[in-house]
Amino acid sequence: MKSNSHFTKLLRIKLNAVLKAQPSLLPKGAACLLAVSGGQDSLCLAKIFQMQRSKFNWGLTIAHCDHQWRHDSRANAEHVEKIAKEWGISFCLRTATGSLTSEASAREWRYEMLVDMARESKSAYVVTGHTRSDRVETLLYNLMRGSGADGLASLTWQRSLTPEINLVRPLLQVSRHETAAFCQENNIVVWEDSTNQNLDYRRNRLRLETIPYLQTHFNPQLENAIAQTSELLQADVIYLEEKAQHFFVENVSVIWDATAPRLHRQHLQQQPLALQRRIARQFLSRYLIHQVNFEDIERFLNLLTAQNRSQSAPFKGQIFALVDHPWIVLQHQ
Known part of the structure; x- marks a missing residue:
C-alpha cells in the first residue's frame, strides 16, 4: 500500500467498525456478490472487500448489469470485467435484451438480475456501494414526494431480497468524497457515466444543484445531519412495524x-x-x-x-x- 493512504486506512477502519457493531450484517465466511457499475462508489466497495477478503474469509463475485442505455455500455461492462480479473475476483454479467423505459423499470430489472447472479454464484449476500451521500439524496427525494417515515429511512443497512438472499449496504457511513479519494489513492480507473450529469434526471439535479446549495447556504454538515435523521427514523420504523405485526399474530383480528x-x-x-x-x-x-x-x-x-x-x-x-x-x-x- 502506498504511503499516502489516508482514505484507504479510513475506509477500512469504517468498514471494520460497522461489521463489529453489526456482526450479522456480513459474517465471516460469507459468500458476497458485489454489485459493481464501474463508478467510484462500487469500485471502492469491490477494492476494499478485496483488501479485507482474507481477514473475513469472504467468497467474492463481482456482478455487473448492462442496461444497454448508453452507446458505451458494452465497453463499460468490459472495463469492470477486466478489473475483476486483475483483482482475482469472479465475474458475472447480465445484459438487458428488452427495452427499459424508465428508472423504475431499470431498477426492477437490475435487482432481478442481481438475485439471479447471487443464486448462480451461491451468494447469500448482495453487497452494494451505496454511501452516506446516497442516503441523503434518497431522504430528500422521498421527502419531496410526500413519503412517510418508511420512505425517509428507506436506504437501510440491509434488507431481504428473497428468503435466502440479503441486500447489504456496508458503506453508509462513507461519503462520495471519500470513495473518490480512495479510488485516487489506489489508482483505480473509474468509468465515468455520462448520464450522471444529465439534469433531466431528478436525482442528478438533487446531487449536482440542490444539495450543494443547501450545504453552502444552510448547513455545511448537511450529509452528517440528514444521515443521522435517517438512522433515527429507521429505529422508529422497525419498532412500529413490529408493533403493527403483532395485530395479526393470533388471527383474531x-x-x-x-x-x-x-x-x-x-x-x-x-x-x-x-x-x-x-x-x-x-x-x-x-x-x-x-x-x-x-x-x-x-x-x-x-x-x-x-x-x-x-x-x-x-x-x-x-x-x-x-x-x-x-x-x-x-x-x-
Missing part, C-alpha cells in the same frame, strides 16, 4: 382469505393512528397489485367510522373495501 380477506374493524379502531396506518398497509400489501400508497391507506381507514355496508372507491385491479360489521372486507368488483 384478521381472516386471510383468497377471495374475501377481512380485518376486524373495532379491533383496528382501538389502535393508535400510527399503527392503524401500518396495519392497513401490511394488510392491503398482500392483496393489491400495486405498491400501497397513502391514498389507499386513508381510503381504507375511512371505513372505520362509516355506516354498515358502506364501501370504498375501487383500488387498482377493481378491488374495493366493504363494511360488513364487524369486519372491513376486500372484494373484487
Whole structure:
C-alpha cells in the first residue's frame, strides 16, 4: 500500500467498525456478490472487500448489469470485467435484451438480475456501494414526494431480497468524497457515466444543484445531519412495524382469505393512528397489485367510522373495501 493512504486506512477502519457493531450484517465466511457499475462508489466497495477478503474469509463475485442505455455500455461492462480479473475476483454479467423505459423499470430489472447472479454464484449476500451521500439524496427525494417515515429511512443497512438472499449496504457511513479519494489513492480507473450529469434526471439535479446549495447556504454538515435523521427514523420504523405485526399474530383480528380477506374493524379502531396506518398497509400489501400508497391507506381507514355496508372507491385491479360489521372486507368488483 502506498504511503499516502489516508482514505484507504479510513475506509477500512469504517468498514471494520460497522461489521463489529453489526456482526450479522456480513459474517465471516460469507459468500458476497458485489454489485459493481464501474463508478467510484462500487469500485471502492469491490477494492476494499478485496483488501479485507482474507481477514473475513469472504467468497467474492463481482456482478455487473448492462442496461444497454448508453452507446458505451458494452465497453463499460468490459472495463469492470477486466478489473475483476486483475483483482482475482469472479465475474458475472447480465445484459438487458428488452427495452427499459424508465428508472423504475431499470431498477426492477437490475435487482432481478442481481438475485439471479447471487443464486448462480451461491451468494447469500448482495453487497452494494451505496454511501452516506446516497442516503441523503434518497431522504430528500422521498421527502419531496410526500413519503412517510418508511420512505425517509428507506436506504437501510440491509434488507431481504428473497428468503435466502440479503441486500447489504456496508458503506453508509462513507461519503462520495471519500470513495473518490480512495479510488485516487489506489489508482483505480473509474468509468465515468455520462448520464450522471444529465439534469433531466431528478436525482442528478438533487446531487449536482440542490444539495450543494443547501450545504453552502444552510448547513455545511448537511450529509452528517440528514444521515443521522435517517438512522433515527429507521429505529422508529422497525419498532412500529413490529408493533403493527403483532395485530395479526393470533388471527383474531384478521381472516386471510383468497377471495374475501377481512380485518376486524373495532379491533383496528382501538389502535393508535400510527399503527392503524401500518396495519392497513401490511394488510392491503398482500392483496393489491400495486405498491400501497397513502391514498389507499386513508381510503381504507375511512371505513372505520362509516355506516354498515358502506364501501370504498375501487383500488387498482377493481378491488374495493366493504363494511360488513364487524369486519372491513376486500372484494373484487
